[in-house]
Amino acid sequence: MPKTCFLSTTEILAGYRNKTLTPSKVMASYKAQYEAINDKVNAFSFTFFDDAIESAKLADLAYNNDEYQALTGIAVAIKDETYIEGQITTNGSLLLSDFVATSTDPVARRLIDNQAIIHGRTCTPEFSVASTTWTKLWGVSRNPWNTDITCGGSSGGSAIAVATGMCSFANGTDIGGSIRIPAAFCGLYGFKPAHGRVPEIIPYNIDPYCHHGLLTRTVDDLIYGYNLIKGADWEDSHSFVPDSQAVTKPLSELKVAVSKNLGFYQVEQDVLDALDNTVNQLKQAGVQVEYVDLDWDERVIETAKIHQRQNMGLLLRRSWAKPENKTLMNSYTNWYLDKVEELTPNDILDANLYLCKMWEEISPIFKQYDLLLCPTLATTNIPADYDYSKDKVEINGKQVDPNKGWFMTYPFNTLGQCPVLAMPNGFCDNGVPSSVQLVGRPYQDEAIFTLAKYLSETIASEFYTTRFPNL
Template sequence: MTKTELAYLPAYKSLEMFKAKTLSPVEHIEALIDRASAVEPKVNAFTNTYFDEAMDKARLAEKKYAAGKPTRKLEGLGIGIKDESEIRGLPTTNGSLAMKDYVATHTSPVNERILRAGGIVHARTATPEFSCTVTTNSKLWGITRNPWNPELSPGGSSGGSSASLASGTSALCSGSDIGGSIRIPASTCGLYGLKPTFGRNPADSPFNLDQYAVDGPLARTAKDMILLQNVMCGPHKDDMVSLRPKLSISSKLQPIKGWKIAYSPNLGFYEISDDVRRNTEEALDTFRDAGAVVEQVDIGWTEDILAGAMQHLEHLFGGSLAELVNENPKTFMPYTRALVDGATTSNAAKFLEAGEIANRMYSELSKVFAKYRLLICPTTALPSVPADSDGVSTQIFINGQRVHPLHGWILTVPFNMLCRCPVVSAPSGFGQSGVPTGIQIVGHTYRDQDVCRAALAYEAVRGEGFASPEKIPKMR
C-alpha cells in the first residue's frame, strides 16, 4: 500500500490495522504529512500545523499497540480540528486578523473528548472569518480550494476540514454548523457530514445556547462519521443544554427495507441545477435498492422563510461580533461586516418572528413525518461556487437566474431553523465541473440514529471510497 493509499484509508480500517499490527500510527501520521507536503500549497486546507508533535504522539501510540495495551477509540489517528474551537495553549484564529495572536486558555468540550480518545491533532483546518460565510477565504489565511477542482470552493465554514479529508491529509475532521457549515462542505467534497440534534454534542458558551449552532463530524465514510460522533456526543458539565443520556449510534449495518422516505427536489422554492437534480434522483434509486419506498412530496415552504433565518443569525451571530468589528471595520472581511450590519437593524420583534416562522415550518414538515421516516433533498443547489466567493458581492446564477450569493445556492439553512431535526449530508455524484454533489438525509426530531442508519445503508449499496486517490485529480 502506497503512502497516498494509506492517507485515504478509512479511519475505522486504520484502527483495525493498528490493532492487528499491520499498520502503525507512525506510518499513518507520516502518510498524512507526506500527502500534505504534496497538496497543501494548492489546497490550503490548514492554518497551524503540529507535525513534529504529532509524530511524537504517534510513537507513543505505536508502543501501546505493539505492547498490546488497552487503546482508546481514536488512538493514533490524525484529526484535523477546525480553527474555531479551542485547544488550551494553542492558537485559535477563527480565520481573523483580529485573533492572529490569540492563544486559547481552555479546551472546547468536543476537542477535550477527541484528545482524551487518543486523537492526534496534527493540524488546524481553515475557516472563513468567524465562520460567517459558506465558502472558505480570509485575509489571514487566504483562499482554501476544492481538491476536485481548485477553481471552486470546498464550501464553508468547515471548508478546511472538507478540503483536508478530500485531499487525504486527515483521517477525520471536526466541523460546526450554524447554517450548513458541516453539510455544505461535505457535499462539495464528496464526504459524509452530520448536523446532529441541537444539544447532542456539547459546545462552548455562548453559542451552546444558540439552537442553530452545533458541532459535528466530517469523514470520508459513514462509518467514520459515526465513529467521531460517538466520541463527540453526550452531556458535559460545562454545557447545560447538552442532552442526557449519551446517545451512542451503532455503526453496524442494519436494514432499511420498507422504510418510507419522502423526497423534495427543492424544498418548495430553491432553483436547482440539472447536475444536482440528476444526481439526487439517482441517489433515490440507491435507497430503493436498499429496500426503501421513496415518494415525492410537497412540503409547502416558500422563500420567505429565509428571512426568518437571517433575522435570527443577524440578531445573535452578528450581534456577538458587533463590538469587535466596529472597533476597526477595515480589518474584517466583507461577509463579516455584512452580518454585523444586519445586527444594527435587528430587534426583539424580528428575533421573535424568526421563532414563529420556524414553528410554522415544522407544522408543515410534521405532516410529512406523520407518513414518512425520513426526508431527502439536495444539500446544495449547485455543486459549488468560485473559490473566492464572499457571499456578499459574488454573482451566483442557477439555470440563468441570479440567486442570493450567501443562501441562494444552499438548502441547509431550513434545518438549522428546525434544529432538533438531525441531518446527514451524503455524496450523490459529480457535476460537470468535476466537483461532487450531495443529498441531505433529514430525520424526525432527536432521531440521530435514523439518519446515520440510513447513511450506512446507502453507502453499503453505493460503496465506500467516493473520495479516494483513484478519483481525486492530481494537485499541481
C-alpha cells in the first residue's frame, strides 16, 4: 500500500467520504514529503502550507457535515505561469519576481471553485520557452527518478511535485509539449486536450498550438480532473466546442496505428524497445495494431519553431526584448528572442503550408485507425541543466536539432485539434521512465482513455503502486 502522499485523487476522495482519511492528514503528508525531498529536486517556487493546513481543517468539517464539492480537500500544485489573483506569478523570470496577478485563469478558477487547495506554485523555465526546467531565479529542477537528468519542461516543477507525492495532481500548459515532455520524464499521465476543449486566457486562447491540461499519477485521476476543467467559458470564445459524440468502442474493437519515428526522428533503442513491448501487450489483448509509415520530414521542426515565434515569441519580444533586460534573462531566453527577430512573413506562410501537408499525410491514417501511438521522447539522456542555446544532443551517433530534435510532442500542437495523452510504458536504461503518446482523432477523447485504462493496468501498473522515485 503506497504511503498517504502517493494515494491517487480518487482513492483520497473515497477515503474522505468514508471517513478513513481526512484532508488535514493528507495535507500533512504532502508537507512532510516536501520537507524531506524538495531540496533534492526543486519542484516549487512558492509554497503556502500554513494557509493550506487551515483550509484542510475547514475541509475536515465539510466532510463531517457532508457538505463538500468535487475537489474539497485535494491539494493541487499550480504552474508558476498560471494566474491566481493576488499571487506572485514569476514565469521563471527575474523580470517578474514581484509580479502579482490581478486575475485568475479559467482552469485555476474551476479548480478553486471545486474547493481544491492550492498549496504551492511550481517551477518553470523562463517564459516557458524551454523543454528543461532551470532559471537564474529558481535554480535547476531535477528528475526524481535520476537527478542527473532533466524533469522536462516547461511544466517541469508540476511533474516533479506529482511524481514525488508532494501534491495530488498539478496543472500544466502545452504549446510544444510542455505537459507531455515532463509527464514522460517523470512517469506520469499528461494530457493535451484538443484546442478549445479547455478554456485559456487571451491571447493564448486563439493560438491552436496552445493548450491547458493536467498531470496525474493515474489515468482515472486525469479523467476526473479533466471533466472538471473542460467546457465553455465566456473568457474564451474558442472554448465553445461541442463535446464529442463519438461512440465508445470496447478495447477489442480499437484499431491502432504505430509510428516508431513519425517519419524522421532518430530514436534511442531503449525507447523503441518499450514501444514494441507496448504493441505486443495490445496484441495480446486482441487490439488491432499495425506499424505505419508517415511521410513527414524535418520541416515539422521548423513549422513548430516558426509558429511559436510568430505568436508567443512576438508577444514576449514586444514586452521584454530590451537591452537592460538581457543580463537578467537566461541564455536560452535571449537566444529564443533573437530568433524571433529573424522571422519573416514568408517563413510564416511556408510553415502554414507545411501544416497542411502534415494533415494530408496523417488524415488517411486517422480514417483507418482510431488512434496513433508513438514515443513521447526520442531520448531520455538530457541533463538537468541542458541549455539548447549552446549544448548538443546526439542520438544513434547523429546530432539532432538541439532545440526540438529530442522530443516528439510538438507535431500534435501543430495539429492542435488532436487530443494527446502521454503515459508511462516502462523504463529506459538510465532509470528514467519511458513514455508513449496516444494520439486521437480530432476532438475525440474516448479511444485514448479506453486504451490508456488498459495500459495503466498492464505495462504501467507498477508506477506509484510498487515502484516510486528513490530519493
